[in-house]
Amino acid sequence: DEPGIExxxxxxxxxxxxxxxxWEMTTAARPFTDSEDPLQPDRVKVTLSKHGRALYFSRSLIPFPRNKxxxxxxxxxxxxxxQRDFLMRFLTLPGSALEKTEQLEQLRVLENDYNIGVYVTDTSMQPVDTPEDLQVVKSIFKQRKLIP
Structure with missing residues (x-):
């Protein structure tokens, strides 16, 4: 769902x-831009430890922004x-309550006490999580002459 990945x-x-x-897994995240709505449930949020590990992923805004x-x-x-061995281990783990609630498979990793490191970048790309996103990506690809 990240067709414009760099x-x-x-x-x-x-x-x-x-x-x-x-760390059993690594992934990536970036700060939200001013034009993005972090309240959209299709945009998955992550909070990090001071050492760059994922604390939690959610479709809701986390943590609650008491200080705006x-x-x-x-x-x-x-x-x-x-690594392949961790992927094989992951496949044997039962689905977790948090994973089922949020519909985010990476929560199975955290709920089973494994670590996910997060590479923080400023790279902005358009994900495809909704039909509207697909139209935006098609438009971008046409502008770049990647598709007719």
């Missing part, structure tokens, strides 16, 4: 996994890196 983003997520073999000027919430980007 090679640098892939490299960053992979590099983070290689630099932190103790600060919200340490990032937009999750749908890319992952992991």
């Amino acid at each position: 090679p640098e983003l892939i490299e960053g997520v992979v590099r983070l996994k290689l630099d932190h073999p103790e 000027t600060a919200n340490p919430c990032y937009l999750h980007l749908g890319i992952y890196a992991y």
Whole structure:
């Protein structure tokens, strides 16, 4: 669901996994832009520990922005890196309550006490989570002459 993904983003997520073999998975996130609505449930949010590990992913705004000027919430980007052995282990884990509630498979990882490192970037790309997103991406690709 990230058709405009940049090679640098892939490299960053992979590099983070290689630099932190103790983390079972790595993924990416970026700050929300001023024009984006973090309340949209199709935009998955992630909060991070001070060491860059994911604390939680949600379709809701997390944490609650009691102070309207600060919200340490990032937009999750749908890319992952992991070793084959962890993927095989992940497949044996039962679906978790949080995963079922949010419909986010990465919560199964966290709920089973595994770590997900997060590569933070400023790279902005248009995800495809809704039919409207698809139209936006088609328009961008046409402008770049990637499709007729």
